[in-house]
Amino acid sequence: MHEEKLLPWRWAILVGMTILLVSLQFAFIIPGGAAMLVMQEYQCEPMAFSMIMSIPYFSGVLLCIAGGVLADRIGLGKVFLVAFVIAALGALGRCLAVDYGTLFVASFFMGTGVAALNANSAKLLRMWFPGTANSFAMGVYTAGMSGGAALAIYVGSHLPEIHQAWWISFGLIVVGLVVWFAVYRKHPDEHCANEPVGQMLREVLRDRNVWVIGIVAFLVFGMTNVNGSYMVPAVTALMGDPAAAPIAGDLSTINTVITCIASMLMPVVFAKAFKNLRAPFVICLAVTGITFAVTFFIPYGVWTWVAYLVILPVFMAAVMPFTKMLPTLIPNIKPEHYGVVGGIQATFQNVGMFLIASYVVSPLAIAFTGATDGVAYYEGVYVGVGVVCAVAIVSLFLFPNVRSSVAGKIADDQARAEGPSAREIAADDAEGILEGEHL
Numbered sequence: 001m002h003e004e005k006l007l008p009w010r011w012a013i014l015v016g017m018t019i020l021l022v023s024l025q026f027a028f029i030i031p032g033g034a035a036m037l038v039m040q041e042y043q044c045e046p047m048a049f050s051m052i053m054s055i056p057y058f059s060g061v062l063l064c065i066a067g068g069v070l071a072d073r074i075g076l077g078k079v080f081l082v083a084f085v086i087a088a089l090g091a092l093g094r095c096l097a098v099d100y101g102t103l104f105v106a107s108f109f110m111g112t113g114v115a116a117l118n119a120n121s122a123k124l125l126r127m128w129f130p131g132t133a134n135s136f137a138m139g140v141y142t143a144g145m146s147g148g149a150a151l152a153i154y155v156g157s158h159l160p161e162i163h164q165a166w167w168i169s170f171g172l173i174v175v176g177l178v179v180w181f182a183v184y185r186k187h188p189d190e191h192c193a194n195e196p197v198g199q200m201l202r203e204v205l206r207d208r209n210v211w212v213i214g215i216v217a218f219l220v221f222g223m224t225n226v227n228g229s230y231m232v233p234a235v236t237a238l239m240g241d242p243a244a245a246p247i248a249g250d251l252s253t254i255n256t257v258i259t260c261i262a263s264m265l266m267p268v269v270f271a272k273a274f275k276n277l278r279a280p281f282v283i284c285l286a287v288t289g290i291t292f293a294v295t296f297f298i299p300y301g302v303w304t305w306v307a308y309l310v311i312l313p314v315f316m317a318a319v320m321p322f323t324k325m326l327p328t329l330i331p332n333i334k335p336e337h338y339g340v341v342g343g344i345q346a347t348f349q350n351v352g353m354f355l356i357a358s359y360v361v362s363p364l365a366i367a368f369t370g371a372t373d374g375v376a377y378y379e380g381v382y383v384g385v386g387v388v389c390a391v392a393i394v395s396l397f398l399f400p401n402v403r404s405s406v407a408g409k410i411a412d413d414q415a416r417a418e419g420p421s422a423r424e425i426a427a428d429d430a431e432g433i434l435e436g437e438h439l
Contacts, residue, residue, distance in 0.1 A: 025148025033156020068343020289389025
């Protein structure tokens, strides 16, 4: 029976990729913390500014599939090297930008790093964390998104000059690159696909489950991005005092920190409590959607803090690692195709983050409420978030009820490979992985 290797270096790999994600996400989000400085320096209106915020994700739309395909064909190390160096050069270009056009182009190229990382995160963690610790590892990795964003908003809002933000971003990316290439090792079981790219893509794209988990990523990450985009102004409007924005900012920062911690722990808790993923996934999405949908109809007070510091960090935090684990949990996907599947899913993820907040939820909120700001508008926005959660729940029933952990998936794969008589052995093997892999 094939035994998956548990190599000690896996924790260094996890730390390296998380630090790199934090640095890249920081670079993406810091303009949001220094929005007025950006608009003043580059003489751009809010719509043009929003394009600076979203263009790195759009480059991910264009490049994620290529990043996944190339990783499957030539290996993770080569793809990461090229993508991360281009991202660093983009960050350097932003430091030197003297006009809006240069800033826009540089920001586009910064997206290559996250495109490669998000496309191949499931593949990378599946190789290094083959047991239940995969849930924890994916939680740590996705926490990097929230952690980088929180740090960027805080730093950006305290800087007197925008070029300081660009140089700090570039410096952090360089630190992230140094850490990553210091710790990166090729896993001994990493194998490149031998079939032609066209044949590999046809095989993957014929699997409807690949498309469905892409839709899940589109909805889940689009939903979380709505909250990240609107939380501070929405809570400020609910408080009824523009001068209270710093309190809303503090609430947002604390929420993000708790979310980071919860995203590491909750997937592990749910993996131990549930054999399959659909039930905890539905619970988390339902609680998240209902909480968002009702919060802005209740006057600011204790409930607001309970919602953002207790309920949402626990339940919303779990849905991101759940989603990112799906490429390695759906049936009939070859390990050498995890990169292209992750690339397809990451493409949908980036489209959701690019479109849902600004081009779906906000316009619909304006259409239904007739308001462009204030409590009524944000009521519409967060009811829209609840609707996105409801649609995401429906999408979970379009693919099989997969295992809640990679350990369970390993047992299923072994049982299918060895026949019905091996099911009991495979179940015992999964139990051993559950008990023997320590966080």
